[in-house]
Amino acid sequence: MTDDPLVSLEDVTVRYPRADRPAVVGVTVRIDVGERVALVGPSGAGKSTLLSLCAGLTLPSDGEVRVLGVPTPLLGRRAQRPVRSRIGVITQDFGLVGPLRVASNVAAGRLGRWSWWQAVRSLVRPGPLDEIGAALRAVGIADKVWDRTDTLSGGEQQRTAIARALFQAPDLLLADEPVSALDPARSDAVMAVLAGHASGPGRALITSMHDAPLALAHCDRVIALREGRVVFDRPATEVTESHLTELYVIDEPSAP
């Protein structure tokens, strides 16, 4: 079991309708238990699409994606709930329910393991409160536990989404720009929490990052993407300044 990769992508290509080029082209990647992977690359490189593939929210146009040993699509099948409940997702839009209190949004992290009745209960009396509190404390917003989520600032909402993922305690944590709305010190602290979570038994973290130094500080493997292709995939310790400069270089627009 431990030898199986948590995620494997086999020659995966994704074409979105009405897009002039594929978002992801022929990517083959394998991610094992215990890895903390940073996806880096300029905007539009395919980082979010790759995470969405791993979450089973986007399906490959070509190739195969296996998550926790199960091929996607995972969506909509009752039998796959046990698999899905082991995948944590932090998206750039946070995916929070605005009118709910922060506590209820955090509690929703365990919907994959709860019966419908427990889901209803969590709206009225979110719980277990000590664990919800611990998750919120880890990201520093325990004092907001009873606030209406849509009254929070962008950074606080982002941390609520992270707290929901921590409360869920998934084996595979997929985070898309998880600290984009936070100040530098807080970013560092929150990344440490996410990396700490992923160091638990049987776990892994895949996160996209704009901030390369932050990525290098908290992750042990870096996959660089550009225009949907993998540019390099190496341990964080081997990534140099010049690798990154090259990755983010802006193409001169070709003359007409």
Add this chain to the structure above:
Amino acid sequence: MTATLERPAAPDRLPERPTRRDRRWWAIATTVVIGWSIWSAGLDLGEVVNERGWGQLRSFFAAMFSPDLSGELVELAVREAGVTVGYALLGTALALVIGSIGGVLLTERIWTSQTGVMGRGRYGWIAAKVTLAIPRSMHEVIFGLLLVNILGLDPLVAVLAIGIPFGAVTSKVFAELLDDVPHDAELALRASGAGRLTALLFGTVPQALGDLLSYAFYRFECSLRSAAVLGIVGAGGLGFQLSLSFQSLRYDEMWTFLWMLILLSGIADRWSSAVRRRRHALAAETHVDDAGPAASADRSAAGPEGDRFLRFSALAITVAIPIAWWRLGVDLSNLWSDRARTLAGELVADAWPPEIGDGGVRGLVEDSIDTIALAVLSIAIAFALAAPLAFLARRPPRRPSSPAGALRLAVSMLLRFAMLVARSVPPPVWAFVIVFVLFPGLWPGAVALGIYNAGVLGRLQGEVLENDDQRPARLLGAIGATAPAALTVATVPAVAGRFVALGLYRWEVAIRETVIVGVVGAAGLGRRFEDQTSAFDYDGILATIVALFIVTIAVDFASAAIRRSLR
């Protein structure tokens, strides 16, 4: 690090969970009021249900599938449909003229000086508010019945009866829309010496134009239904034909006209939704305010100038208005004819001073309370039907690929059609039909208004669902939530506030609509009004209208207070 940690690490204990007292209070009050309404309508089934009427009810609905399709009748239906649409068009046009003027007069800023001081302008503002509150509290049918006495059977009756009260409603909504947009441009214009009106017209109106237009289409949709009801009280068109066929119990003929109404209503709803959907694109932040559904438009949506469909729609309406004017033979000079002036004078002389009549103040108060119970009950019924229907009638996101998907699509189409029928059949017709099986009283009126409003409310709530942000539910699905759990945790809480706000908005409308089900002996001010109209008891009518005004204002205040607690 000298970084900006917002606050010291939180203590180990979580803060106490606060309670929203106001919301809890309103929830209890609402439950009590609904319970009391049911109790005052009567709970003894033997006294409510008339077992002998089921046969009639069945034959009415059986005729739905066998309407009279003889050439002559269909031709009549088409001709009369033209009349109804004409009334709706011209009524909406008048409402928009009144609404544009009234809307400007109701904005706070038109009365404030350049420095933002209201000063003596306050009196003008209050005067405008009060003047427009009176017609706003009155249902179109009240205007219709009064105007018929002055103008006789003139198309102007229907146009004015729709245009005046809808104009007052539109004024309020337009003012709110104008107050909602940022005022920087207007202030800049005023600072550079432009007059108040010029600054408003060039600084603020263009920004709100899309919302104003989309509300205009919603008003047209309402006008069409209203024109049908006015027909029933004698203004002509499909409604009038409906009542003639009903008097001779020709259900097959009735359904010919009803199908025509369903068709018209379906087209108008579709069109108005299409216009509004272009305004609402991705409006996750929609909130319903006093304005009803249209005020919830998204500010960031593309302006109307960029949209060909909106421009085509506006053009089509502009062309249709003079055509309707000419086809209906509207003659404005009838407004100033000697006959009209004499009759108006007599009407005023007859009506003044208002007289409460039999039963005294006590009777009037009791009827007022019954009217509130009727409106509460009808909206409780409408909400209980509409909220689940809105969910079940949602369009499936994809083209169905499995038998289950196809079934879901079929169910959703069927339910949407049922809601269209519910709101296309005028409430008085529902009332007449329901009185076959329910003895006259509060119940048949409440059920009739309930079914009709379920159709309207279900449609408005359906739009809220359509505009709701799907991403949270999708994310929860990705982490293993079942579809019902994701719906319960992500979708229901997101729309609940707006669902209730729409219910309250319909409650405000329903209190006005109680007048039109008075005919079936639904107790309250509606029946009183009905009795007084047939007895030409004008001073009594005036007293009833005053009572209706007070009740309406009270309900508006209560509804606004509850909606504030929802925020």
